[in-house]
Amino acid sequence: MRVSIHLLGRFAVSVDDRPIPAADWRRDRAAALVKLLALKPAHRMHREQAMETFWPDADPEAAGASLRKAVHFARRALGAHDLITISNDVIALAPNAELDIDIEGFEAAAKTALRGSEKSAFERAADLYGGRLLPDDIFVEWLDAPRAQIQQRYSDLLRAGELWQRLIALDPADEQAQCALMQTALDAGSRVEAIRQFNQLRDNLHAELGVGPSAATIALYEKALALSGAETVNPSERIRTSLAWGLVHLQSGEFDKASEIARQTRDLALGADLPREVGEASALLGLASMMQARWPQLFRSEFIEWVRAKPAFVQHVFDGHLCLSEFCLCSAKGHAEVAGLAQELLAVAEEAESSAGRGLACLLLGEAALFSGELDRAEQFLTEAEKLLLAADAVAGRVLAIERLAEIALERGQKWRASRLIQRGLGDAERTWLSPHLIMRMQALAVRAAATPKMVAEEILAGDRLLTPGACQPCSMALRTASAIALAEAGELEQVDRRLNDAERIAGMWQGGPWAAALWEARGVQRRAQDKEVRALAAFEEAASRYEELGRPRDQARCLARMGNHG
Incomplete structure (x- = not known):
């Protein structure tokens, strides 16, 4: 009997060349047992190790019963009893069969290649890497170590073999790989290819969050620009260089210099009619002001100046401030101040007859009303904002208005309406350079709006695929x-702790907003699912208190209702 198991890029099993349908693995723990054994040395482990891995908090009798069920269903899926054996409390995978596991073939080829220097050996080994280890299980904690090990092995292989294109496919922000390709292009006299590589790196470093290329990479880019003479360098190339240097100053703590470069670059982008670069320069300016605790004042002056003087570009300036406005302005206590500022901005926009300005002011007014619990008033402002921003073709702001309208639908229990809004917002989000941010936010609502357990699982999986290393945290x-919360409520507790630990790490890096309260609420749902009611009530009480401090009465009421729903 021959058993083939794929773990890289996907999970698939075949027995004697007969693929086992994915539906046969409907018991998650049966599939997990096969995955775990496939990764273990000699494909065997003591039953207590399996129990500790899958049911660490269960008593031995319950964990043993669960393990017996997992073995039973794994045997059924594999179609043969002796493909999972238990002898002297040791569980073994296919001990008497020919076992072919893709990860072992890759590991062997990689070790051979790394011991030598033959280019073809590196390429052959790289061809055996089918993708990330079990990519649909990224929050399964026991996979962390083997996943990191195999990915590091692949990265080492690509770097040693100078397989730069594959390394960039693995990590688009790998500067060594990008610089190597830029240098190769320059050596071949290909200015265009070197510039393309720089732009690819720049796009993957999220300039709107203050992350840009290093000084050495920028120097290579400038060398590429100089190849054919200064007179042939177009404005967009000059602007990208300037933005990159601005980010270097920002990362070095030279905030005034970064602000100066941002303003100069934005003027250049405006003159060259480059909306995205106007937005990126505004983001750089906003980040520098945020580091100096000046952002709200800057946003007010920016809005008024651009609405009055350059209304056609006001939405692109706002795009640059989008994440900052959501973080600093609309997620904190003091919604009366937000509303007051937005009313002032609305008056300025009406005087200037700016549809985009009016739409953005209505968006802020709608968000302030939503956070204050005034759903009808919020819906009125947000509906007007969506209409005005559609007329102005201000895509990012319009998607944000749709997102907030979907939140209102969910607050009212109208999942069907929320789902329609989410689909509309996702379609529009693809049209803006801020799509990675907006799609991530919409996907959170898609999880909440899913109507059935199957749909919830599908939306969570779709969301997990967005959580790449470069995603906006x-x-x-x-x-x-x-x-x-959805996983805890469904009783799928294995993945919950890891998700919340990651969220807590991010919340610690970005202090402010409703995240600490949201984390306490999620912990409460988790504790209740774990039958730890006292701890659940304490978590909900803490969440309610924090929401009250933030001036979010509806969120506070929800947590208090959770406290009343115990037992």
Whole structure:
């Protein structure tokens, strides 16, 4: 008998060349047992190790019963009793069969290649890497160590073999790989290819969050620009260089210099009619002001100046401030101040006859009303904001208005309406350079709006695929907590702790907003699912208190209702 198991890029099993349908693995723990044994040395382990891995908090009798069920269903899926054996309390996978596991083939080829220097050996080994280890199980904690080990092995292989394109596919923000390809292009006299590589790196470093190329990479880019003479360098290339240097100053703590470069670059982008670069320069300016605790004042002056002087570009300036406005302005206590500022901005926009400005002011007024618990008033402002921003083709602001309208629908229990709004927002989000942020936020609502357990699981999986290393961490918070709550309520507790630990780490880096309260609420749902009612009540009480401090009465009421629902 021959058993083939794929773990890289997907989970698939075949027995004597007969693929086992995915539906046969409907018992998650049966599949997990096969995965665990496939990764163990000699594909065997003591039953107590399996019990500790899968049911660490269960008593031995209950964990033993669960393990027997997992073995039973794994045997049924594999179609043969002796493909999972238990002898002297040791569980073994296919001890008397020919076992072919893709990860072992890759490991052997990688070790051979790394012992030598033959280019073809590196390429052959790299061809055997089918993708990330079990990518649909990214929050399964016992997979962390083997996943990190195999990915590091693959990275070492690519770096040693100078397989730069594959390394960039693994990590688009790997500067060594990008610089190597840029240098190769320059050596071949290909200015265009070197510039393309720089732009690819820049796009993957999230300039809107203050992350840019290093000084050495920028120097290579400038060398590429100089190849054919200064007169042939177009404005967008000059602007990208300037933005990159601005980010270097920001990362070095030279905030005044970064602000100066941001303003100069934005003027250049405005003159060259480059909306995205106007937004990126505004983001750089906003980040520098945030580091100096000046952001709210800057946002007010920016809004008024641009609405009055350059209304056609006001939405692109706002795009640059989007994450900052959501973080600093609309997620903290003091919604009366937010509303007061927005009323002032609305008056300025009406005087200037700016649809985009009016739409953005209505968006802020709608958000302030929503956070204050005034759903009808919020819906009125947000509906007007969506209409005005559609007329102005201000895509990012319009998607944000749709997101908030979907939140209102969920507050009212209208999942069907929320789902329609989410689909509309996701379609529009693809049209803006801020799509990674907006799609992440919409996906959090998609988890909450899913109508059936199957749909919830599908939306959580779709959300997990968005949580790449370069994803915007603040924008990921709602998705992380929504997924954790949905999993806990469904009794799928294995993945919850890891998700909330990640969320707590991010919340610690970005102090402020409703995240600490949301985390306490999610912990309460988790504790209740664990039958730890006293701890659950304490968590809900803490969440309610924090929501009260933030001036979010509806969120506070929800947590108090959770406290009343115990038993």
